[in-house]
Amino acid sequence: MEQLIEQFFNLEIMIAAWPMILKGLGMTLLICVAVIPMGLVGGLLAALGSASKSRWIRWPVIALVDFFRAIPPLVLLIFVYAGLPFAGVQLSPFTAVVIAFFLNNSAYYGEIFRAGIQSVGYGQSEAARSTGLSAPQTLAYVVLPQAVRNVLPDLLSNTIEVIKLTSLASVVSLGEMLHAADMARSITYNASPIVLAALVYLVLLWPLVRGVSRFGRSLNTG
Template identity: 70%
Template sequence: MQAIIDQFFNFEIMRQALPMLLTGLVMTLKLCVVVVIFGLAGGLAVALGATSPRRWLRYPTMVFVDIFRAMPPLVLLIFIYSGLPFAGIRISPFAAVAVAFLLNNSAYYGEVYRAGILSIGRGQWEAAASTGLGMPQALAYVILPQAVRNVLPELLSNTVEVIKLTSLASVVSLAELLYAANMARSITYNASPLVLAAFIYLLLLWPLVRLVSRFQRQLAT
């Protein structure tokens, strides 16, 4: 029992590793902001393309969604970071993660947005048109606010998954939280920094998980 405590719950090693992990946490938070904001914006663009009445726009968007929902994000990340240099395209680890997650998350966010848009009845479009609003104005001021409210728990739930996926950035040596914890583990020959990193992830994600549950209960009533 003492061996397990020393290996996984060594508070002295955690204290020593904490500055390194906090530096990694800052990088993780920067990555989360970029990935979530661009993912939400890209997902909205995908949803608008997928619900467009123009087939030349709708069909390619549907193909995009199918491809990037089916492709594992880790495979996509490694391809962008390690494969593109063979074509003469070299980008930083941060940019590689941002691009890979933008493509992957846009597809998932797009499907959530699309479900929200389709949940709004035709009568709402007609009511907006009767007030003199054009399609872009109706979409921005009438349809999208209702659509986002309808799928808000799904958007938040997807965001939690996106934040979890940022840990994959460690495979391209981006100095985020998991990478920092693994480096501390290799230096100390002790797993306690990984346990501390898991606890930090828990503190970061638990409020979002509770928020998702709250919205789900509100919509169910």
């Protein structure tokens, strides 16, 4: 038991590794700040494209959404970071992570938005148009507010998945929290920094997970 505690729960090593973990946490949050808004905007555009009446817009958008949902995000990240240089496109680790996660999450956000838009009855649009609203106004003021409310728990759940997804950035040596913890582990030859990073993820995400669950139940009850 003492050896287990020494290897995984060494407080002295955790305290020494904390500055590195904290710096990595800052990079993790920076990735989230960049990827989540871009993913929401990209997802909304993808949803509108997949609902377009023009098949020349609808079919390519649906194909792209299906492709980026099907391909593993780790494979996509490695392709963007290590594959594009063969085509003469050299990206920094941060840029590669943002682009890969944007493509992946836009596809998932797009499907959520599409489901929300389809959940709004067509009569709502007809009623709005009968009052003199244009098609863009109907979408912005009538359809989207109801659509977002209907799928808000799913949007929040996917956002939590984005936060967890940032740990993959360690593959391209971007200094996010898992990469920082792994560097501390390699220096100390002890797994306690990895445990510390896991505890930080737990402290950050557990309240969000519980909050989303309670919010979803309250919507269903309401």
